[in-house]
Amino acid sequence: xxxxxxxxxxxxxxxxxxxxxxxxxxxxxxxxxxxxxxxxxxxxxxxxxxxxxxxxxxxxxxxxxxxxxxxxxxxxxxxxxxxxxxxxxxxxxxxxxxxxxxxxxxxxxxxxxxxxxxxxxxxxxxxxxxxxxxxxxxxxxxxxxxxxxxxxxxxxxxxxxxxxxxxxxxxxxxxxxxxxxxxxxxxxxxxxxxxxxxxxxxxxxxxxxxxxxxxxxxxxxxxxxxxxxxxxxxxxxxxxxxxxxxxxxxxxxxxxxxxxxxxxxxxxxxxxxxxxxxxxxxxxxxxxxxxxxxxxxxxxxxxxxxxxxxxxxxxxxxxxxxxxxxxxxxxxxxxxxxxxxxxxxxxxxxxxxxxxxxxxxxxxxxxxxxxxxxxxxxxxxxxxxxxxxxxxxxxxxxxxxxxxxxxxxxxxxxxxxxxxxxxxxxxxxxxxxxxxxxxxxxxxxxxxxxxxxxxxxxxxxxxx
Ligand code: ASP
Ligand code: MG
Numbered sequence: 364x365x366x367x368x369x370x371x372x373x374x375x376x377x378x379x380x381x382x383x384x385x386x387x388x389x390x391x392x393x394x395x396x397x398x399x400x401x402x403x404x405x406x407x408x409x410x411x412x413x414x415x416x417x418x419x420x421x422x423x424x425x426x427x428x429x430x431x432x433x434x435x436x437x438x439x440x441x442x443x444x445x446x447x448x449x450x451x452x453x454x455x456x457x458x459x460x461x462x463x464x465x466x467x468x469x470x471x472x473x474x475x476x477x478x479x480x481x482x483x484x485x486x487x488x489x490x491x492x493x494x495x496x497x498x499x500x501x502x503x504x505x506x507x508x509x510x511x512x513x514x515x516x517x518x519x520x521x522x523x524x525x526x527x528x529x530x531x532x533x534x535x536x537x538x539x540x541x542x543x544x545x546x547x548x549x550x551x552x553x554x555x556x557x558x559x560x561x562x563x564x565x566x567x568x569x570x571x572x573x574x575x576x577x578x579x580x581x582x583x584x585x586x587x588x589x590x591x592x593x594x595x596x597x598x599x600x601x602x603x604x605x606x607x608x609x610x611x612x613x614x615x616x617x618x619x620x621x622x623x624x625x626x627x628x629x630x631x632x633x634x635x636x637x638x639x640x641x642x643x644x645x646x647x648x649x650x651x652x653x654x655x656x657x658x659x660x661x662x663x664x665x666x667x668x669x670x671x672x673x674x675x676x677x678x679x680x681x682x683x684x685x686x687x688x689x690x691x692x693x694x695x696x697x698x699x700x701x702x703x704x705x706x707x708x709x710x711x712x713x714x715x716x717x718x719x720x721x722x723x724x725x726x727x728x729x730x731x732x733x734x735x736x737x738x739x740x741x742x743x744x745x746x747x748x749x750x751x752x753x754x755x756x757x758x759x760x761x762x763x764x765x766x767x768x769x770x771x772x773x774x775x776x777x778x779x780x781x782x783x784x785x786x787x788x789x790x791x792x793x794x795x796x797x798x799x800x801x802x803x804x805x806x807x808x809x810x811x812x813x814x815x816x817x818x819x820x821x822x823x824x825x826x827x
Pocket of ligand 1: 370371404405410411492558559572573574575576577
């Protein structure tokens with residue numbers, strides 16, 4: 364059995380859905396008895412829109428919130444219209460989309476009445492995108508003559524109640540998957556399961572954290588002891604740099620579980636960092652593949668990579684970040700305030716990607732995603748509501764991490780990276796270095812990112 368997971372860009376448009384259906388059909392026909400499970404993300408950008416709508420609802424911004432819902436409705440209906448040729452299937456899926464988005468509107472209204480968005484409410488809202496995409500894909504596969512069935516993971520993936528970052532309860536999840544999914548697969552049906560979403564034992568919807576569909580696929584693969592888990596995204600695997608910045612970037616052909624987890628942790632966003640955990644225990648290989656270039660072999664992640672494989676460092680970059688500075692005008696700023704700030708952001712389910720605390724400057728620098736900036740400022744303003752405190756969003760920043768695999772760093776490449784950043788004249792805002800000395804991360808102004816990444820890629824000899 365192979366678990367195939369398709370991310371948001373792989374199902375970002377009618378045309379993309381078509382390519383995914385072709386990939387699934389080809390794999391199914393090549394080996395119909397092997398067993399195939401599909402895990403799917405929401406269409407790209409949809410989860411962001413859903414959550415933004417919920418935040419606006421809590422602020423009473425009714426009309427913007429209705430616009431978001433209307434746009435989501437239109438986008439999904441357009442895809443269905445364009446994609447599904449057979450009228451009954453098309454009408455059924457269109458009806459389902461309308462119903463779900465009607466539910467969404469009701470949910471937004473109740474959030475508006477409460478005037479507050481809880482993490483639990485946010486999870487319910489965020490789960491809608493995967494429901495829609497899974498039904499669209501299942502209907503399309505049916506048109507291709509395959510026996511596909513959309514399944515909601517809120518019935519399958521049992522989690523604790525850590526809303527926003529729920530943890531799977533593996534035994535109960537395994538029982539449900541064995542009971543409901545295995546017989547389908549063995550009967551030749553292709554289950555199309557919603558990624559990212561789960562539910563508590565009481566049935567309350569949870570999510571596994573942003574980007575969590577990879578994690579869902581790994582959990583499902585481990586629970587059913589799949590042969591392999593294949594993560595389909597929009598690049599050729601885990602690369603030595605972002606190919607949009609460095610066209611010569613190279614694919615890391617084989618990695619160990621530990622190396623891949625490290626790369627994912629530092630921002631190789633083709634793989635959610637938690638996805639390695641479930642597959643390690645059962646030694647299940649993971650592949651990272653490109654749905655835009657399905658014949659490329661991609662990256663293979665296994666327990667023991669081939670000893671002769673090439674060892675290259677990767678330069679991982681994250682853009683679209685914003686730096687928020689919080690501090691006090693006098694010298695009263697202390698670690699306790701910093702701790703409070705981080706805690707409030709965490710409670711509001713806002714990720715802080717990097718922070719630096721300078722006691723001598725009486726402030727805390729926080730790096731958050733641009734789309735979370737307004738909400739982060741609001742949460743902090745509420746907590747630090749005194750003229751003594753200063754709070755502002757400073758600039759758009761990016762992070763660069765240089766991550767090595769064991770065996771590449773004999774030449775002191777981290778020191779080399781520091782020197783290269785200096786030579787390139789990059790303004791470094793913050794640095795974080797791992798104790799192992801084969802990883803280092805820099806926070807820099809976003810406009811210097813591309814030049815710095817290209818320079819480092821050359822300087823570290825990755826293009827050799
Ligand atoms: N749709 C979810 C997100 O945008 C999960 C995923 O794409 O993996 O975070
Ligand atoms: Mg992803």
